[in-house]
Amino acid sequence: MPGMSRRSFLNLSTAVAAGAVATPLLTACGSAANKKTEAASSKVKLPTYVPFDKVKPDLAPNAQGLSAGFLTYPKTLVQSVSKKPGDGSKVTVLTEMWTAPPKPKGSNAYWDTLSKEMGIELNAILGSDPGYPDKFSATIAANDLPDLMWIPPNQGIQHVAQLLEAKCADLTELLSGDAVKAYPNLANMQPAHWKTAVVNGKIWGAPSPYPAFGQVYGGNPRIWEKAGGLSAASPEEFLSKCKEVTGAKTWALEPIYVNAVSVLSQCYGAPNKWLQNKDGSLTFWMETDEYAEALSFAIKLKKAGVFYPGDPEMADAYIKMAQGTIGACVYPNPKAVRTDTRTNDPELAGQVLIPFSAGGSAPKHARHLGTIGYTAIKKSSPERVKMLLEVLNYIAAPYGTKEQEFLKFGVEGEDFTYDGNGYPKYTKTGKSEVEGLYSGLSTATVAPASLSASDFQGSAQAQDVRDIYAVEQKLIPMIALNPTIGHYSDANTEHYPKMSTDANDLVNDIVAGRKNFSEWKSFWSDWKPKGLDQMRHEYEKAIATDA
Template identity: 70%
Template sequence: MSRRTFLSLSTAVVAGAAATSLTGCGSGAKKTGEAASAKVKLPSYVPFSKVKPDLPPNAKGLSAGFLSYPKELVRSVPKTPGDGSKITMLTEIWTQPPAPAGSNAHWKKVNKELGVDLEAILGTDPGYEEKFSAVIAGGDLPDLMWIPPNQGIQHIAELLEAKCADITEYVSGDAVKDYPNLAAMTPAHWKTAVVNGKIWGAPSPYPAFGQVYGGNPKVWEKADGLSASSPEEFLAKCKEVTGGKTWALEPIYVNAASVMSQCFGAPNKWRQNKDGSLTWFQETDEYTEALNFVLKLKKAGVFYPGNPKMADAYTKMAQGAIGACVFANPFNARKDSRVQDPGQAAEILIPFGVGGNKPKHHYHLGTIGYTAVKKGDEKRVRMLLGVLNYLAAPFGTTEREFLEFGTEGTDFTYDKNGFPERSKQGKQQVEGLFSGLTTATTSPFALVASTFPGTERAQDVKDVYAAEQKLIETAIQNPVVGHYSDAYTQHYGRMSTEATDLVNDIVSGRKKLSEWKPFWAEWKNKGLEQMAREFQKSIESA
């Protein structure tokens, strides 16, 4: 995932069904949505049991870990799901586009495996919002349509009600067992696809953990590592490693404030108070203290000067010009660092406490959206759900290997450790298509050795797994995940953009920290207080 999509606070996910399903919806959304969405019966959770991980997952979000590649794969979809018809899919890719369907041998094999003629409309980041709007404006809705949580798309609720299939009866409760790979998704995943008391699509799972600092160990070696036990120690270490052509931190201040707010004990987007009321995390004293600490970091000169592009920041970290960057989660911190430098095993900063208080790591929503299904008769809808069930095949299955790597001998070969590696043809034909298909839906996230570049793949799995275990000790959920607020859909985009701009202005010295609290007092009357009341009502009616 690009850092624009998953790291910038201006587009940060703040709620489950609210953020994922209804970002930016107009006031025409059903006013009864708060209560209805809270009462829907979610699909039963039936974990996939045919492949046993080396490191077990748990219900708190700990990822399954696979230290090696299975010698024998299992089949998870016994029958071809398609009926030979043409289906269209609107989705997003996060890499180079694949070769077109007409000249892509792998795409033709995917069609055969799925039993359909797949036309994929592949959007990019940035640009998916425009692609989405253009497709919808054309009037011919795709059969399958990925709906992201945070790209400012308007009027999603109305679109779902008018044009998409309510799949609740097909997946609610034990009905989901007709689609075993979809049944392996947790209730937390499914919450993100609920709007107005109905389930609208298959979730797109993502790691459960949130933002962390990942650091170049060579830079932090002189400070005895990136880890710290207090803000004072972290600041001292940042000063120690800054000098010459090296700066401790990347200069995306809103991400620094987000990570530091975990250390200062700020809530995960919303705090649920004893009386049931809700407080937005940025209006808390804890976040203000974190922002003040980021201001101290800025004054100490430990942020890289200027505003390098996100990919450049990773490159500069690999080169040693930047000591640490904010990553979407611990997995990305290690993986993305390996991409830049296969020999770099990025350190992961575990949030430290302040003044004897425990930190609060913020869980991520756990999905990147969901794929809705176009309205149709039951036979058509069930066929499309069967296709999505195939796409959700988990690690260790023949379907997952085929989707991710293609055909052995032409698209990939196994290396000396038994890990699949794409050939030149695989990169041209498989990689981009898999990116789009896995955005639409995929299996619950797992730490898999073969996803890490370099030679220390099994150790990377162990290290990230260990970091997750530490994060779990203080991790907290967003209390409004799976709940609906009409006001949120109307006001959040503008509110978060203005907040991000103010963070940048304060840290850069253009405005004063004393302007932060009045900003939120003003926003209470512009929609924030209404959001809190509506989320509270939804929670109380659950």
């Protein structure tokens, strides 16, 4: 999402979001009778995918996750919602924002205008990063549930299945199959976007789509030019290039070792979070030999002195890369490589490292979850639930629509103006009133991601779209899917945050030389009885139920 903190998104591939804790839902979980210790997703017909066709992209998307590409901003915006979605009532949404908070309701003209456009009195409880799990639990514990609640799958929030069953509306009948066509902007979401919102065989919310592509190394082309660019055909060539560009006041790689191992493990063919074996059993990706090989290679990189000798959790690595101190950093997806480098230096076109083959295995690219969560609806009358779905349908307006421009940028002349290329740009008022509120609303739900020239700064915006689209095309054949997506494990929400934090800490310690590589295998043996095997068995059971 726009403005999401770097650390949060990077750690989604190897752990829960940074700073997240395993936070129980306190008194809102319902009675013991409501608890399901092995909440598993059974068969459910996902919503029918009906692509939005009123705005035609220059570069076509596909069902595998390739993004739509827009080389210019649409000259004529279309309407995606025929009438105001609301019924004049107050609607409260609990969500997370990834930028500075907006001016509060009452002193924010855009907030008032948005409420009028949507036909509701909009209230927003805006959590921040880190700290959203605590905000979520405190809100639920107050026993005055908001109408709309954003639920992330990876921030350690526990007992989600119980909360959904006890307090939230089952949306399956309203959204499953062709029923979703009543909400066209929600029907514009692909099956992969919906799977996270399925728990106990029911659809519980509107997804928050995110690009299909996951972590990649992105680099400063000025630094890698003397080595022939940020590309390699083998670990040996990559190490050689890293050595070549390291020197004086430049280092090849940022020092966030756990993210380095995550990206490099794709080269060794490591699975995407879980490997489903031929007998149906599951192996966690960090247990695999492929991950261990990537960890061993990261140790070689460290000994070669190619990592920047700074804080392994450094927050300014992207800035240092733009300045020429660091050659490459890990980014949450290919698009972020180019948008971020352009932000820090409009003339810097960040390069993306395509996974190379290592260890005799074909390289893989770990597909993202497909969403960063979903927004559930509080149990209400059937009429109110449908109205709230209309509100979410409005918020999910696609690129090129009047609703999407208004949601993201506000009112022309007050909140934004068009630049020389016809792209909307915030005014000072828009930055303070619109940006933060849109950040929260677009976390609740949003249209599927696209590549738009307006997303990039500098003088080569259309070329940026073409370049990242080309990178996505190269990654599509390497896509590795996570077999547990669309399945639920209580043990995962209970144990994963602690396990992943401990694992990440050990990776950092091993690469830094504070602990021995030999401790890696024993770590996983120790974790099997502490929660790993329970996660594994619950996911295996859930997958078998769907078979």
